[in-house]
Every structure is written in C-alpha cells, then in structure tokens.
Amino acid sequence: MPSVLSAQPQDVDAIVDDLADNGVAAPGDQSELAAVVQSAAAEHDLALSVVVVPRADGQAELVELAHAVRSERGGTVLVLSPEYTAAASDTYDDVDEFVDGLPGGDVQAAEQFVDELTDPGPPWLGIGIVAVLLVALVAGGGRWWELRRRRRRDAAALAAEGERLRSEVAEMADEMLSIESRTALLEDAGLGAEYSTVAVEYRDLVHEVERDPRDRRAANALAARVRALHDRVQALDLATRP
Incomplete structure (x- = not known):
C-alpha cells in the first residue's frame, strides 16, 4: 500500500x-x-x-x-x-x-x-542477590575462621596457663611438708591453726589445677588463688623457722 x-x-x-x-x-x-x-x-x-x-x-x-x-x-x-x-x-x-x-x-x-x-539483559536482581550472598558467605566464613583461630589460640594459652599453675602448686609440696613438721614441734596454736587452713586450701588447689582453666576469667581467678596461697606458705615458712 x-x-x-x-x-x-x-x-x-x-x-x-x-x-x-x-x-x-x-x-x-x-x-x-x-x-x-x-x-x-x-x-x-x-x-x-x-x-x-x-x-x-x-x-x-x-x-x-x-x-x-x-x-x-x-x-x-x-x-x-x-x-x-x-x-x-x-x-x-x-x-x-x-x-x-x-x-x-x-x-x-x-x-x-x-x-x-x-533482550532481558543480565539478571541484575539475581546477580545482586548472589553477590550479596557471596559477600555474606565470605564474611561469615572469614568470621568463622577467625573465631576458630581465636579459640584454638585461647585454648593453647589456657593449656599453657594450666601447666604453669600446676607447676607452681607442685613446687609448694616440699615446703608444705617442711612447715608441717616444724609446726608440730613448735606446739604454737596460732601457727597450727594457720597451717591447717593453708593445708586445706593447698589440697583444694591441687584438685583445681588438675584441669586447664575453662576461660580467661577462670584462669585469672585460679592464678590469684595460687599467688595468695604461695604468699601464706612463705609467711608460714618464715614464722616456723628457728
């Protein structure tokens, strides 16, 4: 037409x-x-x-x-x-x-x-969703890996701390035996009562340090108890010496 x-x-x-x-x-x-x-x-x-x-x-x-x-x-x-x-x-x-x-x-x-x-062109919505998921997956994987690495590092540190505390408590064993024998000879009621208290704390700590601390707070609390006991043992050692 x-x-x-x-x-x-x-x-x-x-x-x-x-x-x-x-x-x-x-x-x-x-x-x-x-x-x-x-x-x-x-x-x-x-x-x-x-x-x-x-x-x-x-x-x-x-x-x-x-x-x-x-x-x-x-x-x-x-x-x-x-x-x-x-x-x-x-x-x-x-x-x-x-x-x-x-x-x-x-x-x-x-x-x-x-x-x-x-032509619908690239599926930008789908691509965007996949990209967001990939970013989230990578970020989540990185976070998971970092947490795992941190846990392993913390576990190693707590194990090392547990070994150190066990060693410190073990080193007090000979002192405790020596103090016990000297306290018995002195027949001092005050020193005897202090030794009994220290001995109970020592036995408790021997059992406590058999296991590694479960976290940093528990490790700090246990280390503080070991230091306090060590100070009392040293004071008793000095008090019972001739």
Missing part, C-alpha cells in the same frame, strides 16, 4: 490504515521493515508497528504520534524520523528507555529497538 506519510505525517487514521497490511507505515519500499516486524512477532511474540516520518517538528510531535497510533492499534509502536525517535507500548512501561541511541538507518534502528526491548 503506498504511504501517505510524506503528505500528512500527522494523519493518524491514514497511518493506521497503512500499518494494517504489514505493520509498517513508511515512504518507499517497506519490505525490510516488514521483515523486522514479522521477525519480532515470530521470535518474541511482539506486536510491533513501525512508523517512519520523513520530517518532524520535534520530539514531542513523535511522542504524541506514537501514543496516538498505539491507542488505535495497540501493541508497541516505534516512530522514526531523521532527527527524532519515539515509542509507546501497551506491554512495556519503560519503552522510552530503548529509543535513545538508535542508529540512523530505519531498518537498523528497528532491529536494535527490538533486540534491546526483548
């Missing part, structure tokens, strides 16, 4: 009539554009109408024309002119985003418009 656009580019009824046979309203040979329209329908189920306007007074005129043709014909409408492009669609809310940067040739512009409109 011969186009009437060169005479009346704003005649929506004439354009809709021209689109009826092949989805294209354009001056001259429409076969290549018609092939793009047919391919869009066959491959993407896209009801495309392509309108080529030889001249336009501005972008707003083409936008108005695209919406007018869509209202009459439905589907997706692409309007091309040498200077401007516009689009309207019943299916795609953001169709205007795909008209910027189209090439100058009408066929090439229509092909790129279809490609960009129907």
